[in-house]
Structures are given as C-alpha cells and as structure tokens.
Amino acid sequence: MKFQHIHHVNTSYLNNFFENYAPVFVLNTGRSGSAFIQTIFNHFDKVDAYHEASPNLFLLSNYAFSNQENDEVLTKIFEAARFELILNSSVNHKIYLESNQCLVFYINQITKIFPNAKFVHLTRHPGDFVRSAIMKGWHKNDSVWELGRIKSKQTDLWINYSHIEKLGWVWYQTHHFIEMFKANNPDSFITLRLEDLTSNSDTFNVFLKFVGVENHLNNQQINDILNHKINKVTVSQNEPNNMHKLSSYPKYLEWSDNDKKALISIVKNLSTQYNYSL
Secondary structure (H helix, E strand, O other), rough: OOOOOOHOOOHHHHHHHHHHOOOEEEOOOOOOOOEEEEEOOOOOOOEEEEEEEOOOOOOHHHHHHOOOHHHHHHHHHHHHHHHHHHHHHHHHOOOEEEEEEEEHHHHHHHHHHOOOOOEEEOOOOOHHHHHHHHHHHOOOOOOOHHHOOOOOOHHHHHHHHOHHHHHHHHHHHHHHOOOOHHHHHHHHEEEEEEEHOOHHHHHHHHHHHHHOOOOOOOHHHHHHHHOOOOOOOOOOOHHHHHHHHOOOOHHHOOOHHHHHHHHHHHHHHHHOOOOOOO
16 A cells, blocks of 8 residues: 555554664764765665754764663654654655764664664774864864763763874774674674775675665766765854864874874774774
C-alpha cells in the first residue's frame, strides 16, 4: 500500500518499517568529509541524503557520550529527532542517509530501533582532522556547539591538555566508541578512509554498493565529485568575538616534534589500525 503522507501510515506499515527498513548513517568525528557525503548522494534520486539533519543534536553530544547508561532517554531523544524524517523517506521509497558526527553516540539506540540500520565508519588522518578542527575553533569557541562537544570527565587531565591533545582525544574517543560497537555488530558496518574515498573510484563504488545504489555516473562525473572540495574553513569579516576560527594553520608534516608527539601519544593505536603514518 502506498501512502501519500506519513500521517496516513497504518500500524502494519509501521511495524514493518521498524523491523525491516535500513537507514544509513555515516559516522565520523566531524571535519572528516561529512558534508562531502551529502554531495555524493545528491546525484542519486533513490537517496534522501542529509548532512546534519535538523535538529542535528549538537548540544547533546557530550550528554550522549557520557550517559550511555541512560538508554531510554537516548532512545527517546533520537526518536523525537529523526522518526518522522526517516519514516518520510520510507514512505517515498527512498534510502535515508545521514552523515552527522552528533549521532555517533546514539548508535546503540539506533540499532535497537532499526535492527537493519547500516553504518559507514569514515576515518581521516588524525593530524589532518586536528588541523581542520583547530582552524574551526573547536574547543576554543564560546558557542552552543562547543557546549555540547565531547570532553573528558577527568577534569584535572582535561584542563592540562593542550589544544592539540584535546582534539586528539576527541578523534580517539569517537573512533574508539565506534570500534567498540563494531566489534559486536560487524555485519552492519563498512569502514572507509576519507583519503581513499576521495581518490579511489573503486572505494567510491564499494561505498555506493554498501548503501544500496547503482553507480550511473561516468568517470568524469565521479572525478568532478571527488575533486570538489566543500565545507572549507572560512573566517568572515563579521565573525563574532566569541569565535576563534583561523584562516590558516600548519599542515601536520610541518608541526614541531613536540606537537606531533603530543598527538601520537593519544591516537597511536587507532591511527596504526587505520594505516595512518604519524
């Protein structure tokens, strides 16, 4: 039965929706290709692609990270934020896909609601992530985003961390959380490096196949997508004083040995697992 609106959905459809629908969530740290993912799937009518759909839950990231034991609360937060949007994609016979760093710490709840949900774990070199996050002002801006940004419960440790160490901690803890979940749900995941996705058409096709779409793009179209950089950090003339964004910052290879060692001390294990050279 085809419904014209989610308000018309009956109980039978809803039960099947929860049991069988397979939304796709791209999980990463942020500053790791989230917006790029949406641009890929804007080329595929079969997919409703979102980069941080509204509400994006940025204010509750640290709450979710620090309160995993509050499963019912986290479940209701996710349901309230996404149920109607995902149901709408289902009613329109489309694949719901969202790339959103804020949803990482809801993956246990998502799987409980949608047992067939798919997850794409997208990684980026930790040095490149930290550089981008520094330029964006992460853990320095006085903003609602920063109020919700994940941070260590060990206050004494946290206040003594350098900016690089704090962002290295964000990179490690985000990926570690995903890895812990993946260990128990290996069939629901595919893991990709952003560096491979943006440079290798084979990786691009593996990604599309996992999501469930056929690649109708020619090589030139694929190259255009892969070479189009978006979401670059910009500092406007009207930037408010509470924001501490930077228009430039040295690339990882140009960092001092001390800064590199500070990052390596935190991210080494997972960066090695993902084959990143530090």
